[in-house]
Amino acid sequence: MLQLRKSEVVNRLNHLEFLRMQRGEGKQPNLRRAVGCAPTMDGLPTTARASERMTSDRLERSTDDCAVFPRAPQSALSFTSFCFAWMFAMLLAVPVEAQFGDSRDKVGVTAVASTQEVAPGGDLPIAITFTIAPKWHIWTTETAVLPEGMVAFDGAIFTALALPEIDGQPANAPGTEMHLKFVKWPAVHGATADLGEGEQTYGVYEGTFTVYVPMTIAAGATEGTRTLTLIASFQTCTDRNCMAPAEVELTIPITIKRGASSGTLPTEFANFDANVFGAIRGGTAASDVIQFDVFGFDFTIDPNGSGFFLLLLVAALGGALLNFTPCVLPVIPLKIMGLAKSAGNHRGRMLYLSAVMSAGIVGFWMALGLTITSISGFSSTNQLFQYPLFTIGVGAIIGVMAIGMTGFFTIPLPQFLQSVEAKHDSVLGSFLFGIMTAVLSTPCTAPLMGAAAAWAVLQPTDTVLMVFASIGIGMAMPYIILSAFPKLVSRMPRAGAASELIKQSMGLLLLAAAAFFLGSGAASWLVEPPDAPAKWYWWCVAAPGVAAGAWIFIRTMQITRAPLRRIGWGILGAIIVAISVTIGVTQSSHGPVRWILYTPARMDAALAAGDVVVMDFTAEWCLNCKALESTVLYSTAVAELLNSEGVTPIKVDITGNNELGNEALRKAKRATIPLLVIYAPNGTEVFKSDAYTPQQVIDAIAAAKQVVK
Numbered sequence: 001m002l003q004l005r006k007s008e009v010v011n012r013l014n015h016l017e018f019l020r021m022q023r024g025e026g027k028q029p030n031l032r033r034a035v036g037c038a039p040t041m042d043g044l045p046t047t048a049r050a051s052e053r054m055t056s057d058r059l060e061r062s063t064d065d066c067a068v069f070p071r072a073p074q075s076a077l078s079f080t081s082f083c084f085a086w087m088f089a090m091l092l093a094v095p096v097e098a099q100f101g102d103s104r105d106k107v108g109v110t111a112v113a114s115t116q117e118v119a120p121g122g123d124l125p126i127a128i129t130f131t132i133a134p135k136w137h138i139w140t141t142e143t144a145v146l147p148e149g150m151v152a153f154d155g156a157i158f159t160a161l162a163l164p165e166i167d168g169q170p171a172n173a174p175g176t177e178m179h180l181k182f183v184k185w186p187a188v189h190g191a192t193a194d195l196g197e198g199e200q201t202y203g204v205y206e207g208t209f210t211v212y213v214p215m216t217i218a219a220g221a222t223e224g225t226r227t228l229t230l231i232a233s234f235q236t237c238t239d240r241n242c243m244a245p246a247e248v249e250l251t252i253p254i255t256i257k258r259g260a261s262s263g264t265l266p267t268e269f270a271n272f273d274a275n276v277f278g279a280i281r282g283g284t285a286a287s288d289v290i291q292f293d294v295f296g297f298d299f300t301i302d303p304n305g306s307g308f309f310l311l312l313l314v315a316a317l318g319g320a321l322l323n324f325t326p327c328v329l330p331v332i333p334l335k336i337m338g339l340a341k342s343a344g345n346h347r348g349r350m351l352y353l354s355a356v357m358s359a360g361i362v363g364f365w366m367a368l369g370l371t372i373t374s375i376s377g378f379s380s381t382n383q384l385f386q387y388p389l390f391t392i393g394v395g396a397i398i399g400v401m402a403i404g405m406t407g408f409f410t411i412p413l414p415q416f417l418q419s420v421e422a423k424h425d426s427v428l429g430s431f432l433f434g435i436m437t438a439v440l441s442t443p444c445t446a447p448l449m450g451a452a453a454a455w456a457v458l459q460p461t462d463t464v465l466m467v468f469a470s471i472g473i474g475m476a477m478p479y480i481i482l483s484a485f486p487k488l489v490s491r492m493p494r495a496g497a498a499s500e501l502i503k504q505s506m507g508l509l510l511l512a513a514a515a516f517f518l519g520s521g522a523a524s525w526l527v528e529p530p531d532a533p534a535k536w537y538w539w540c541v542a543a544p545g546v547a548a549g550a551w552i553f554i555r556t557m558q559i560t561r562a563p564l565r566r567i568g569w570g571i572l573g574a575i576i577v578a579i580s581v582t583i584g585v586t587q588s589s590h591g592p593v594r595w596i597l598y599t600p601a602r603m604d605a606a607l608a609a610g611d612v613v614v615m616d617f618t619a620e621w622c623l624n625c626k627a628l629e630s631t632v633l634y635s636t637a638v639a640e641l642l643n644s645e646g647v648t649p650i651k652v653d654i655t656g657n658n659e660l661g662n663e664a665l666r667k668a669k670r671a672t673i674p675l676l677v678i679y680a681p682n683g684t685e686v687f688k689s690d691a692y693t694p695q696q697v698i699d700a701i702a703a704a705k706q707v708v709k
Contacts, residue, residue, distance in 0.1 A: 103244060103245055103246040104248065106133040106236040107132050107138060107234060108130070109130055110250075111127070111230060111252050112126070112129075113126050113228070113254055114126070114127070116253070116254060117257045118257070119257065119659075120219055120221040120223075120659060121218070121660075122216075122217045123216055123217070123274075125269060126212065126213040126214075126228070126252060127212055128250070130209055133236075135238055136237065136238055137191050137236070137238075138206075138235060138236055139157060139159055139205075139235055140185070140188055140204060146188055146203040147188060149201055151201070151203070156235070157234065159205060159233065159234040160232075162180070162231045162233065163178060163180070163229070163231070164229050173227065173228050175217060175218045175222060175226070176221070177218070178215045179216070182276050183211050184212070188203040188205070189206050190202070193239040212272045213230065215228070216277070217256060219659040219663045220660070223255075223256050224255070225256075227252070228252040229249065229252075231250070232250060233247045275464075311467070312470040315470040315474065316471065317474055318452060319473065319475035320474040320477055322475050325441065325623065327440050327623050328437060354430070354483035355480065356431050357431065357434035358473075358477075358479060360430070360438070361434040361437060361438045361476040362473055363435070363472075364434070365471050366468055366472065368442070368468060369467070370465065384442055385442065385619070386658075387657070391520055391521030394439060395515070397436075398436075399514030402510035403507070434476070443621045453467070453671055501551075501555045501556070504551060512543075512548070515543070516537075518537070518540075519536075519537025519538070519540055519620075520619075522534075522537065524655040529653070529658035529659070530599055533655045533656070538587040539584045541584070542580045542583050543584075545576060546576075548580075549580060550577060552569055552573035553573030556573065591629065592643075593639050596651070597653065598615070598652040598653075600664075603615075603650060606650065607681060611647060611681060612648070612678065613648050614642060615651075615664070615668075615677045615679070616633060616649065616650070616652065616675075616676055617654065617665055617674060617676070617677070618651060618654075620653075622673050624673075624674050625674040628676075628692070632692060635694045637698060641701055646705065652665070668688065670688075672690070674690050675689075676692055678697075679704065686700055686703050686707065687700035
């Protein structure tokens, strides 16, 4: 029979007693470092180096080995005395392998941030990598879902990540927040062992794995260096013995700096899913039922199972409606002219070019979806227009094309712009025109599309791509239909003075669109949130419109003598002039509502005063927002109600990179604007919609007033 030294028997007895204490009422023994001894057992070190962060209890050391084990309470000692003979016999039959050492001897834990600099209001994932020695494992987290056939060890020291505590409360670094409940742990492995309850398979983690801790930076965080601290706790075991549980304190230095960008994620973050930040700021699970509200017609869709295909259909319908928003309408006549030109040639060619254009539209939307899933902090379809250089660049391209279309004077166009012109009926031109049409649509949100897109950005990459592809397919569908039925556009003039007049007029209206993008881009560049952006540029938008209307009236009188045509086209020109002047007057003013520009403090103050809060999410580049403001919020009845006592109208203008405004939009669980949210005095959300009527707003305010604070 195998002979054991006394010290080895004592070590084994105490190790089994340690495991028994772990199983007793879920209490975990406290340890401290044993100092001054480093004995060996068959050449192996047995000193336990428990973490300095562990709380301490009284310890005992074997007189031979200095092996560390917790001193058992009186009840434990009586239990040991009663079972000593049985335990001794069992120990004699077990190979000598156990050592009650430090778990950190077999597990390495490291932490690294995705970037050293992050902007206020930004996102920052942290990678925590566990490297476990071969043949060793650590227990799972307490909330881990175990596969069928696996069990959790009753006395397991569960693996956990925690924040340091101050006065018993978890403490984040100033201006930061780690979201530990959103950490996704690796797949559970099975370890088969007999720990006193018969041979069973226990759930464990093993090998090397990385988990990601998502962290958000407050929009109002002050600039400067922060030291982030996390505590990883675990216990290392084999199928025969366990080491003392340990804690590792991980520190990660970062710098909060305005204007900092996330850049390319390091290799440690290859498997990180950035959609988690949308779930954090959206405050909702990805599988929640989606609520739609369109001009009072509300319904819900459960995206799970077959409901997902209905969601794709709704997203496609929203994409089709994008063609009727103010963002896209100016370019539709250009494509119709191109289709009319093709209609006289070959139907197959016409259908082919429309399919190519559709590919450009769908391709852009899928690329946008991929961007949202790949770039931390990018989570909405219209976020591109919060970057002034992008908006100004779009305006410049449209402006050059518009000047070339008018034909009043010639500007040499780059080759890629020449191909996009309506008169160039080419494959490349159709594809680029499709991309341009999709780009122009992004500042607007069609009914049905906003809720679908907001849900999609919280999902895995494949789901995001399917939803965004559906939006693109829906947007492209009208052009396919027009190509399939050429007679719908065959009556459009293809040559002559009338055709030239239409092209010139469309060029002038497109120039108005260019002025809009250039002006809103300049306004977002110059504004300092939460201040309101300048509105002077709207007169620059109105001027080309006035010119277009006047040109239609003048040229109609010159090219036709038919009274009905003169009257009809003359009235059309006058209407365009009147609309353009009206736009200049109304949009350059701040309207009849006495808006308060959003900050969290102003929002809290309004609620504290017992007011109903009406939050209007808007931007200078959002034409849908302008349309809803003019027709609904600035209508006499609604405007008077918004200015009345007990109601605080708050405008959240995200024209520029308004970090506080973007945060409020995420808290409203939406990714696009326009959006109107009405809160009762106690902060309860009463109404939320991106397409609403005056009566809906009036009714919602009345309902909010009835909510007891």
